Amino acid sequence: MNTKRNKLVIPRAEHSISRSLLSPNGVKVLYKLRDHGYTAYLVGGGVRDLLLGREPKDFDVATDATPTQLKKLFRNCRLIGRRFRLAHLHFQDEIIEVATFRAGADGSAAEAPDAVENELPERSVVPEAPSDATLDPALDDLGTRHGRDGRHLLSGPRMLKSEDGMVLRDNIFGTPEEDAVRRDFTVNALFYNIVDFSIIDHVGGIEDLKHGLIRTIGDPLVRFTEDPVRMIRAVRFAAMLGFNIESQTEAAMCELCGTINKATPPRLYEEVLKLLMMGAGERTYQMLRHYGLFEPLFPHFDAWLSRESDCYPHVRVGKALDWIDERIGAGGTVSAPLLIALMFGEYLEEKVSGFRAEGFPPQQATDAALAEFAGELSATVVIPNRVLIAVREILSCQLRFQKTPGRNARGVVGRHVFPDALAYLCFLEQLNPPKRSLADWWQRFAEEQAAPEAAAATSPSGEPAEAKPKKRRRRRRRRKPADTPAAE
Secondary structure: OOOOOOOEEEOHHHOOOOHHHOOHHHHHHHHHHHHOOOOEEEEOHHHHHHHOOOOOOOOEEEEOOOHHHHHHHOOOEEEEOOOOOEEEEEOOOOEEEEEEOEOOOOOHHHHOHHHHHHOOOOOOOOOOOOOOOOOOHHHHHHOOEEOOOOOEEEOOOOEEEOOOOOEEEEOOEOOHHHHHHHOOEHHHOEEEEOOOOEEEEOOOHHHHHHHOEEOEOOOHHHHHHHOOHHHHHHHHHHHHHOOEEOHHHHHHHHHHHHHHHHOOHHHHHHHHHHHHOOOOHHHHHHHHHHOOOHHHHOHHHHHHHHOOEOOEOOOHHHHHHHHHHHHHHOOOOOOHHHHHHHHHHHHHHHHHHHHHHOOOOHHHHHHHHHHHHHHHHOOOOOOOHHHHHHHHHHHHHHHHOOOOOOOOHHHHHHOOOHHHHHHHHHHHHHHOOOOOOHHHHHHHHHHHHHHHHHHHOEOOOOOEOOOOOOOOOOOOOOOOOOOOOOOO
8 A cells, every 4th residue: 555645734724723722731842842943743643633623632742853852852851662762751730742753664764874783683782881971862862772870771673573574663763754654544643733833644644534534554464463453543543533444454454353462461451441441432342343353352251252141142241331431421430440340240250150159258259250360361461460459359349238237337438449349339230220229328328437537527617627646655665684693
């Protein structure tokens, strides 16, 4: 697929983006880079969302300033990343991500004069610089550098691909045109120029925005081979924006869906979390199954979904994601443990029942079910232990909720997972409305327990009560041992 198109520049009078809609911090960054002689554009999803009349979640910047130059220019800069070297500019209430323009991942940039210095072994050992050494800024741009404190920042080749074409590292810097072409989808490759407030389109992104299409830049088979996670991103953007996936891009996804597990399990977990927590989780779930991406991500769970229980299909996961979408749409929040518990709840409850049938006590059965579940996902989507522990507590609370109030009910309300456990119970009662709502009872009980504490924390005048100073504990004086009589 040919990616070379005529550069399209849309003047300010012909588009809807105003500076007043941009992040003030992002505008400061753009102007500071411009004032120091650098080219800098607002890029990516921020430009796309503004053109669609949506509120952007973040504002990213692309520039010809190198990471070393950004570090010198911004005192609030922190360089991150190994696969892609990025600068994070930390402000009080947000982080602006700044990336240097990169060349295409097709290896053409490797013919540059300094490319010989990039041909280092993948695991090359770089001598540690002395703590008082003056580091050459050029080293950062050649791909080899250690920090003053001796920590490893970046080493090895700037461009690295696996044998099957997957990009493992991409830190070859290029021009704005090259940077646009190396991005994933046309709608994410639009630049906003702070100099004249125009939109720059190198890849036909404006046209695809008008037609509601998600299209890869270049051959989709090559782009998805370079980074299989792009298939998940295609689903995310299509679901979030209500777009369709372009036919060639769609065909490549169906052909390469089984390669999604070439991405690292922790990265896949983060991407799946983004997918399902954007307010269109149910549609995303259906699209993942349609394009064959769900089965390699969750093989055991997908096999269970394909089987019926008591002649009924498993539809609860779709209802759970619908419930999550409604909660997010109403301005609520959903934690990662609650999302995992709701999505996999029926599957985990069936596992718990199986262990109970084998004679396990309730808590041990829950522990065994979560351990088995974690083992199933260890090679595909690794869920952090802290999340799995919280999921276990959410499930354990459901049995405890059956006793009202029971022993130590205040302790139940005080547990950090109580809000998520109560939300899980609310969802279960929405599926099968009971005669007497346990969720309502526990909600009232929690409010009753919170009322005296709130009153005690407020003085009669309405001002927060001052905390009573703690009494200083007197140290117990140690007695000297009695003198032992001298031996006669």
